[in-house]
Amino acid sequence: MFLTRTMPTLLAFLFGAVAVMIYYVPHTVAQEIERELSLWLRILYAFAYFLGLYSILNLHWTRISRREGGWAYSGVAIASFLVMFFFVVYNDGAGPFAPQATAGGYQWMFTYIHVACSSTMFSMLAFYIASAAYRTFRARSSDAAILLVAAIILMVGRVPVGRAISEFFPEAAAWLMEVPNLAAKRGIVLGVSLGAIATSLRIIFGIERSYLGGGEE
Amino acid sequence: MDLLNIDRRIIFVFVFIGVAIPLMLDFSFPIKATEPVQRVFDEFERVAAEEEPVVLVSFSYGASTVPEMQPMALAILRHAFSRDIKVVAICLWPEAPGLAQQALAQVASEYGKEYGTDYAFLGYKPGLWAPIINMGQDFHDAWPRDARGTLVGDIPVTSAIRDLNDFNLVFDLAAGDSIEFWWIPFGVEKYKFAFSGGCTAVMAPDLYPFLQSDQLRGMIGGLAGAAEYEHLMEIPGSATAGMRAQSVTHLIIVAFILLGNAAYFASRRKVTA
Numbered sequence: 001m002f003l004t005r006t007m008p009t010l011l012a013f014l015f016g017a018v019a020v021m022i023y024y025v026p027h028t029v030a031q032e033i034e035r036e037l038s039l040w041l042r043i044l045y046a047f048a049y050f051l052g053l054y055s056i057l058n059l060h061w062t063r064i065s066r067r068e069g070g071w072a073y074s075g076v077a078i079a080s081f082l083v084m085f086f087f088v089v090y091n092d093g094a095g096p097f098a099p100q101a102t103a104g105g106y107q108w109m110f111t112y113i114h115v116a117c118s119s120t121m122f123s124m125l126a127f128y129i130a131s132a133a134y135r136t137f138r139a140r141s142s143d144a145a146i147l148l149v150a151a152i153i154l155m156v157g158r159v160p161v162g163r164a165i166s167e168f169f170p171e172a173a174a175w176l177m178e179v180p181n182l183a184a185k186r187g188i189v190l191g192v193s194l195g196a197i198a199t200s201l202r203i204i205f206g207i208e209r210s211y212l213g214g215g216e217e
Numbered sequence: 218m219d220l221l222n223i224d225r226r227i228i229f230v231f232v233f234i235g236v237a238i239p240l241m242l243d244f245s246f247p248i249k250a251t252e253p254v255q256r257v258f259d260e261f262e263r264v265a266a267e268e269e270p271v272v273l274v275s276f277s278y279g280a281s282t283v284p285e286m287q288p289m290a291l292a293i294l295r296h297a298f299s300r301d302i303k304v305v306a307i308c309l310w311p312e313a314p315g316l317a318q319q320a321l322a323q324v325a326s327e328y329g330k331e332y333g334t335d336y337a338f339l340g341y342k343p344g345l346w347a348p349i350i351n352m353g354q355d356f357h358d359a360w361p362r363d364a365r366g367t368l369v370g371d372i373p374v375t376s377a378i379r380d381l382n383d384f385n386l387v388f389d390l391a392a393g394d395s396i397e398f399w400w401i402p403f404g405v406e407k408y409k410f411a412f413s414g415g416c417t418a419v420m421a422p423d424l425y426p427f428l429q430s431d432q433l434r435g436m437i438g439g440l441a442g443a444a445e446y447e448h449l450m451e452i453p454g455s456a457t458a459g460m461r462a463q464s465v466t467h468l469i470i471v472a473f474i475l476l477g478n479a480a481y482f483a484s485r486r487k488v489t490a
Binding site for chain 1 (some may be wrong): 223225226228229231232233236245246247248249251279280281282283284311312314315316318322340342343344345347348350351354355358364365366372395414418422423425426429432439444460463464465466467468469470471473474475476478481482
């Protein structure tokens with residue numbers, strides 16, 4: 001009970017309260033604590049990559065061993081990882097402890113396979129967005145009609161063809177971004193920030209403990 | 218009624234044609250810089266007028282956003298090198314080092330810039346905003362060596378840098394929330410340095426409040442922003458070419474939306490009659 005509930009809550013209070021206070025204190029001691037905490041944060045993030053690696057390899061290996069639907073894709077994922085890992089360690093002949101080579105197998109695969117595939121996946125969104133826009137942007141109510149008109153002005157006004165049609169489009173698009181959009185975004189940011197502060201305080205003072213797992217006691 | 222529910226494959230074909238044909242043809246639309254992009258350009262010009270100008274460029278994007286972000290990176294690096302501004306590049310995104318190295322090598326060779334004296338590449342550090350806090354306190358402590366393993370204190374371009382305030386400008390190329398949630402709260406607000414950025418088009422609306430408050434001194438938003446920057450630099454590149462495809466595709470989407478609405482109102486009238 002102490003190790004699973006009390007200790008984590010005390011640590012959350014200690015580090016949460018200290019981190020909030022030192023943000024505003026320019027004293028040397030506070031700065032030194034902040035430096036140490038942020039260094040530890042960087043180390044934790046680095047180790048999180050190992051956790052992520054284990055998680056994704058374990059997921060795909062389980063799919064292969066159970067012969068689940070699409071298990072061959074999991075095989076491709078693991079094979080891709082192993083090939084990439086080999087070339088990173090080989091490092092164009094320089095070995096794993098030398099600075100990353102700017103040429104060789106890894107750079108070639110990164111540029112011509114990884115970048116190409118990732119960009120292609122992201123570009124597919126254009127097709128789905130076009131289809132979704134056609135189906136959803138219907139002037140079914142006055143609110144929807146306002147949204148529709150704003151969307152059309154922005155879509156035309158944010159690309160050079162809008163200026164070729166009329167100066168109205170880029171000017172109206174700029175106004176939409178700088179006035180209604182800005183006002184709404186500022187409201188959202190303030191709301192989200194207040195919510196984040198409230199949640200953080202609940203965690204620091206041990207009121208919110210769902211992050212420990214098991215829900216409320 | 219068919220116009221109310223067009224097969225999505227037909228829409229896909231139109232979008233494909235709208236992207237592919239303009240990329241193959243050679244025509245252009247008038248490009249004019251919007252205010253946020255002009256502000257970035259003016260910031261670089263301000264930096265160029267200072268003594269021994271040096272900027273920090275943070276690459277915070279990965280492979281999926283290369284078509285949108287890489288032209289932006291090339292455009293600002295061209296501006297910096299053409300005005301003899303020294304560049305220190307870092308990565309806060311694990312996929313970014315390969316992309317940063319490509320951009321730096323390409324533009325440095327275009328302008329005959331030397332590694333070490335004109336620019337340096339320090340590689341990637343994990344920890345999201347934590348390296349920003351460390352750089353604000355002590356740059357050499359946060360980034361002791363460059364990507365080649367050389368001590369940062371031994372590299373001419375970084376030897377005199379003590380913290381983030383020693384840079385005339387910090388510029389973040391962001392595909393995630395690094396501008397809004399890392400650089401502004403943990404960097405700009407804490408250490409008060411000049412900061413500007415570029416982001417994907419989908420993120421740009423989120424950053425307008427920071428433009429107005431001057432926490433962000435200018436913004437290049439998406440491929441359109443990169444094309445505007447290329448226009449200001451008078452060096453048309455892949456972003457300017459991409460504007461042809463983007464313009465035509467936007468018109469196609471608008472045409473489908475209008476068609477869908479026309480069919481919707483026609484069907485309603487029929488039901489009412």
